[in-house]
Amino acid sequence: MSASASARAVRRSFAPKLHCWRPSHHRLRRTTCQNNTTDAVQRTASLLGRDTTNSAATNTGNMPLQINQDLMLYRARGLRTTWMKSKNKTSVKAMKVFNACMEQYQEALACDPTDARAYVGLGQLLMRAGRLDDARLVYEEGNLSCGGDNAYLWQALAVLEERSGRYREARECFDAATVADKTHAAAWHGWGMLEQRQGNIKRARDLFFRGVRTIEEQVQQQRNDAEGGNSKNGTAAAAAANDDDDGDDETGNGDEEENHKTDTKHVDYLYQSLAVMAIRAERFDEAREWFSRGTDTTYSQTGPKNSAMWEGWARMERDLGNYARARELYQLGLRASPRSRYLWLGWALLERKVKNFERSRTLFARGVAVSSDSVLLQAWGCLEAEDMHDIPRARELFERAIEANPKSLSSWQAYGRMEWRSGNVECARDLFQRGIWANPDAKGSCHIFQAWGVLERYEGNISLARELFKCAIRIDPRSKQTWDAWWKLEEDQGNYLRAQELRSLCSQSQVAEDSTTLDFSPSVLVDGDSSSTAIGGFIKRWMQSVEL
Structure with a gap:
């Protein structure tokens, strides 16, 4: 079965689930969907409260120049970025930017209702605004207008369904994305991460493997075709000169092949995920091989510039005690990505671990100079407080970290712990409370409750400490530090x-699927699916049935 036929079969299977997929639409294609694009734009405009009666959407025959469409989408992305960076996204100024961005995307849809980029961008904007149902309708209308063969739309819809807690629908959308484009690395990676978060480690490994194998095979086939084409250039040129009648057909086929050329710029995330899984299984040689392939231009276009890949590899070597190799990897990563805060942070923490505090301070300063980020400032503050014993300097750095990111829970926690250890108990309590207020819905607030509970325990407020530990466990039932602090309190x-x-x-809360017996070697790229019992809902059910 061809990829197009498979895509049609997948779309027909969605008919009971997605309201826009009807049997009469399953034969839509990009070149034949102009009878329906006007209706799709009108429905999207109605959803957004816009009027397109007199817009270009009513005349799909007059398509704009490609450069004009690209410029409209470029301006829309710029407005979306500006709105997302707003501290108060509901302010008058921010809402003006939001509405302008909506209008820009709507204008792009009016000019070309079959441009999937506009649907994806508009859906992401609505998701950021918390309008998940509206974003879902936009993605579905986009699939209808684009014929259901766009992997980016399916992948975006899958991410939305996962965030909505509809995991079955998310898996179906990821499956449709890989059918529409089997080399779509983001779909393979997103699907694998979904299974991993649900506790299906074997299934996640198989999806990562299948994505890597499919993309590598496709890239190798394209290289072989290119080498074969180069060897026949003289013959092809002579045939083209003597046969003008077939020239148009060959050009069209060539354009189609170019449009379907495999894009390997995101495959490095698959390599990185497999390397991380190998590290967790303590298969370090296999992890090194995945990191090596991920940072090699032979396999990935953007892997050598992926700072997370270099940082993960260097951190593994650091944890194994290979400090010289770790320093070399940090240097290679910074050459490729000199503004990466995580590379500067990792290198500085390495020097701190080996008691080279001055070198660590220098690296923190250089990192902050190129990227004044709360993560770097908070870690630098911990160095000054715990190793350099410069409390005023640490206090200044923590203040800068909170100013850079008021929702940085690690900064609030570290700041509060420093004040407590310095004897400023009331100040520490105030900082813990402000940190919880700054981002109460975040999972990281568990660490603030835990640190606050430890403070109250040593201050003699046992009942309050128990309540704080209970709050931390309700936020993150797998927090071993909180469990340990609580049972130690009860023993005392x-x-x-x-x-x-x-x-x-x-x-019980630490129960997880044992991945140490899994094979993560690149030489074992197996096909087929692995099944395992998902335990994601176990802790939630336990919290509902057991009173702490």
Whole structure:
């Protein structure tokens, strides 16, 4: 079965689920969908509260120049970025930018209703605004207008469904994306990460493997075709000179092949995910091989510039005690991405680990000079407070970190711990409270509750400490630090039975699929699916049935 036939079969299977997929539309194609694009634009405009009665959407025969469409989308992306960077996205100024961005995307859809980029951009804008249902309708209308063969639209819809908690629908959309374009690395990676977050480690590994193998095979085939084409250039040129009648057909086929050329710029995320899984399984040689392939231009266009790839590799070597190799990798990564905050951070932490504090301080300063980020400032503040014992300097750095990112929970926690250890208990309590208020819905607030609970324990407020530990566990039931702090508190109070119960609950919360027996070697790119029992909902059900 061809890819197009498979895509049609997938779309027909969605008919009961997506309201826009009807049996009468399953034969739509980009070149034959102009009878329906006007209706799709009108429905999208109605959804957004826009009037397109007199717009270019009613005249799909007059398509704009490609450069004009690109410019409209470029301006729309710029407005979307400006709105996303606004601290208060509901302010009058921010809403003006938001509305201008909506109008720009609507104008792009009016000019070319079959441009999937406009639907994806508009859907992402609505998702950022929390309008998930509206974004879902935009993606579905985009699939209808574009014929259902655009992998980017399916992948964007899959991400939306996952964020909405509709995991079955998300898997179906990821599957449709890989059918529409089997070399779409983002779809393979997104699907694998979904399975990994659901606890299906074997399934995630298989998806990463299938994505890598499919893309590598396609790239190798294109290289072989290119080498064969170069060897026949003289013969092809002579045939083209003597046969003008077939020239148009050959040009069209050539354009189609160029449009379907494999794009390897995102495949490095697949290599990185496989390397991280190998590290967790303590298969470090296999992880090195995946990192090496991910940073090689032979396999990936953007891998050598992927700072996360270099940082992950260097951190693995650092944790294994290979400090010289780790320094070399940090240097290579910074040559490719000199503004990467994580590379500067990782290198500085390496020097701090080996007690080279002055070198660590220098690296922090250089990193902050090129990227004044709260992560770097917070880690630098911890260095000054804990190793250099320069409390005023640390306090200044923590203030700068919070100013750079008021929702940085790690900065609030580190700042509060420093003040507590310096004897400023009331100031520490105030910082913990402000940190929780700054981002109460974040999972990271568990660490603030845990640190606050430890403070109250040593200050003698046992009942309050228990309540704070309970809040931390409700936010993150897998926080081992919180469990350990809680059962130690109960032991100190002589509640040995309760402490044993908490240790048992901690062990249950840490249950995860054993990945140490899985093979992550690049030489084993197996086909087929692996199944495992998902445990993602276990802790949630336990929290609902057990009273702490």
